[in-house]
Amino acid sequence: MLTTSTVARAGLDAVALKPAECNVERATSLPVETIAIDYEGHDHVPDRRTIEALSADATVRLTTPVRADGFDPLGDDSLAAELPSGVERILVAGHPAYLTDDERDRAVAPRLGAALETAPDSWVGTESVERIAMATGATQYDLLSRTTMRELRALRAATFDGDIAVYAPTVLTADEDAILDAVGDYVARRRPVAAALPDDGDEDGDRTVTDSRATGRTREILLAAAEDYTLVGTETAVRERTDALREAGATTVVGYPARELEAFLE
Structure with missing residues (x-):
């Protein structure tokens, strides 16, 4: 990592981008060695020229759903x-x-299994298929959750010696309103958080407000959940979290700029 960059000061090893939300080509300026590109449907897969431009100075990892036409190793893999x-x-x-x-x-x-035969260095996303992913022996790609630290320590204690990459929406600010605007809706969708949110929370029509307008108990739960499911705070605070993840057993920490890409370009 480049020690003078914002990304490095926060302790991030890689940056994940959502092509439906930002101009992925701008990431050529990211001072990072690895760029992961999320899948948000066929219409948002970057074109070959953009991917090649990003690959000039960084390792690019493209998320490919093995059940989707175009990426199905047992069907249409065009x-x-x-x-x-x-x-x-x-x-x-x-x-x-x-x-x-x-x-x-x-x-x-x-x-x-078929995809790993042709791309053996791939990472494997564990969301909803944890046991299957573990059985592949490939690098595990986990979403940060409130149980991640415990699971990392348990895997290492059980002598699992494979690589584990941890992915987390990241907001490099301590401003609570900015944090909720960036990740409030995301954390509210986590099952334990959704169950904990009060029925009488702030309402916007039929939907509980999850952004900076949230107040009372709803706001407290969302901010606490942001600490569990995302990386938020100052660069120093986020660095403490990323260091702790690596100490627990993570080999790579991947941050998704949930607020804006600009904060990661400095």
């Missing part, structure tokens, strides 16, 4: 076949929101 040779992959089952009904019905395990 998009995967067109990826530049230097691009690495993150194999995931695929978020249902980005899959058709037919794609959602496809078996995950045999497709992960």
Whole structure:
């Protein structure tokens, strides 16, 4: 990592980008060695020229859902076949929101196995398929949660010696309103948080307010959840969290700029 950059001061090893939210090509200025690109549907897969530009100065890992047409190793893998040779992959089952009904019905395990035969250095996303992902022996790609530290220590105590990458939405500010505007909705969707939010919270129509307008108990729960499920705070505070994750057993910490890409470009 480049020790003078914001990304490095926060202790991040890699940065994840959502192409539906930002101009991915701007990430050529990111002072980081690894860039992960999330999958948000076929319409948002960066074109070959953009991927090659990003690959010039960094390792690029493209998230590819193995059940989706174009990336299905047991069916239509045309998009995967067109990826530049230097691009690495993150194999995931695929978020249902980005899959058709037919794609959602496809078996995950045999497709992960087939994809790893052609891309053995891939990371494997563990969301909803933890045991299958672990069975592959590939680098595990975990979402940060309130149990991550305990799980990392347990895996290392059980002599698991594989690589573990931890992904977390990241907000490099201690401003509570900015944190809620950036990740309030995200943490509110985590099952334990949704269950804890009061029914009589702030309402916006039929939906509980989860951004900076949240007050009272709702606000307290959301801010506490942000500490569990995301990396938030000053660069120093985030660095303490990333150091603790690595000490517990993570080999790579991947931050997604949930507030704005600009904060990561400095």
